Amino acid sequence: MKPRKLGGSGFEVAPLALGGNVFGWTIDEATSFRVLDAFVDAGFNLIDTADVYSRWAPGNQGGESETILGKWFKQSGKRDQVILATKVGMDLGPGKTGLSAGRIRAAVEESLRRLQTDRIDLYQSHKDDPDVPLEETLGAFGELIQAGKVRAIGASNYSAERLREALEVSERQSLPRYESLQPEYNLCERSGFESMLGPVCLEAGIGVIPYYSLASGFLTGKYRSESDLGQKARSGSVSKYVNDRGFRILSGLDEVASRYSSTPARVAIAWLLAQPSVTAPIASATSPEQLNELLEGTRLNLDAVALERLNQVSA
Numbered sequence: 001m002k003p004r005k006l007g008g009s010g011f012e013v014a015p016l017a018l019g020g021n022v023f024g025w026t027i028d029e030a031t032s033f034r035v036l037d038a039f040v041d042a043g044f045n046l047i048d049t050a051d052v053y054s055r056w057a058p059g060n061q062g063g064e065s066e067t068i069l070g071k072w073f074k075q076s077g078k079r080d081q082v083i084l085a086t087k088v089g090m091d092l093g094p095g096k097t098g099l100s101a102g103r104i105r106a107a108v109e110e111s112l113r114r115l116q117t118d119r120i121d122l123y124q125s126h127k128d129d130p131d132v133p134l135e136e137t138l139g140a141f142g143e144l145i146q147a148g149k150v151r152a153i154g155a156s157n158y159s160a161e162r163l164r165e166a167l168e169v170s171e172r173q174s175l176p177r178y179e180s181l182q183p184e185y186n187l188c189e190r191s192g193f194e195s196m197l198g199p200v201c202l203e204a205g206i207g208v209i210p211y212y213s214l215a216s217g218f219l220t221g222k223y224r225s226e227s228d229l230g231q232k233a234r235s236g237s238v239s240k241y242v243n244d245r246g247f248r249i250l251s252g253l254d255e256v257a258s259r260y261s262s263t264p265a266r267v268a269i270a271w272l273l274a275q276p277s278v279t280a281p282i283a284s285a286t287s288p289e290q291l292n293e294l295l296e297g298t299r300l301n302l303d304a305v306a307l308e309r310l311n312q313v314s315a
Contacts, residue, residue: 001043001298004279007179007207009152011083011121013046015273015298017209018291019284020049024064025057027286032068033075038288040081042295048182048209048282050087050126051111062092063114070116085122085209086111087156087182089129099129101140108144124154124182134166138175145176154180156211160196167204178206182282185210185275187219187249187268187314188241198277213281214268215241221250221264245314252313256306262296269297271310 003012018039023032039047053065066086073079088107091097096107111120123144125137144150155163155178163181170177181201185193189212201208214220216237223238224247241249253264260267272281285291302310 005207006046006083006122006152006209006279007154007205008177009122009154009179009207011046011152013083013207013280014044015280016044016269016294017046017048017085017280017282018044019211019282020047020065020069021053022065022284022286023049023053023068024060025054029068029071031287033072034288035285035291036069036072037076037078038291039285039295040076040078042292044295045081046083046085046209046280048085048087048211050090050124051107051114052087052090052092052126055090055092063110066111066114070114074116079117083121084115084117084119085124085154086115086120087124087126089126098132099125099137099140100132101136101143104137104140104144108149112149119149119151121151122154122180123150123152124156124180125158125178127157128155128159128162130162134162134169135173135175138166138170138173138177142176152176152179154178154182154207154209156182157184158197160200163197163206164200180207180209180279182209182211184212185272185278186213186215187253187271187310188215188246190314198275201277207279208277209280209282210272210278211282212237213272213283214265218242218246219249219253219264219268221253224250248313249310252310256302256309259306260300260302262300263293265293266297266300267302267306267310269294270300270302271307273298274302274307 049065055062141153218238218241
């Protein structure tokens with residue numbers, strides 16, 4: 001398994017990132033610990049979470065994922081084996097939203113406390129904040145880097161125009177620049193990234209760590225009809241793919257998976273890893289067994305024929 005450089009951050013990461021959105025949501029603390037141990041013990045190192053995870057779940061207020069990660073760091077002693085990525089900017093309640101300097105300074109302290117660590121390796125703007133000048137946001141991140149609380153910064157959910165603008169501000173004002181981008185990108189969601197963002201990232205040498213790598217589980221092949229949606233936690237996100245195009249993509253995945261004696265999920269991960277701009281897809285797992293399925297996708301090398309078939313069915 002060859003590590004990949006994450007933009008100009010100086011980090012080398014294994015080719016799959018573990019998504020922490022499920023910690024404290026669809027899996028409890030004990031199961032989260034087992035998944036985290038299995039991930040790191042397999043030689044992988046990039047773990048992505050956010051301060052807002054998982055505020056949407058009944059009874060939660062945000063910070064649950066970071067809290068579980070912090071307890072695991074303390075219990076396992078594996079903090080130094082991990083490239084820790086978290087995010088700031090989503091709504092956590094009155095006065096706790098956006099990317100103002102004051103919000104970033106307060107949020108980083110809250111995250112560090114929950115994570116039980118003295119630094120965040122990759123601190124990311126969770127979404128663009130058009131109400132705050134980019135200079136202010138990037139300047140606040142610069143202060144955190146100077147203080148040793150943050151090592152590098154990244155962006156998530158930015159448009160190509162705003163990402164380019166942020167890069168220009170960083171260069172013009174000698175401020176830290178976004179070294180990574182976290183966009184939605186998978187076989188079902190291609191055009192938004194490939195048409196504009198992908199070229200910017202390639203040109204600027206920005207690492208790409210796409211989220212929803214398996215389209216909320218649709219690309220595993222477990223949703224083959226409306227009746228499969230049921231009452232599952234992610235069924236609302238998946239329903240938009242249950243249509244002719246979605247089934248065409250699944251058919252292509254099945255075809256390629258059969259050729260490689262593999263599975264749709266592994267093939268979907270392997271397709272992402274073959275894209276020139278992608279560093280490490282982010283995917284979450286609710287058990288060590290499910291995690292192993294994802295890790296196997298990083299060991300699958302698709303040939304040109306397989307990649308072209310998948311490009312066709314997902315066009």
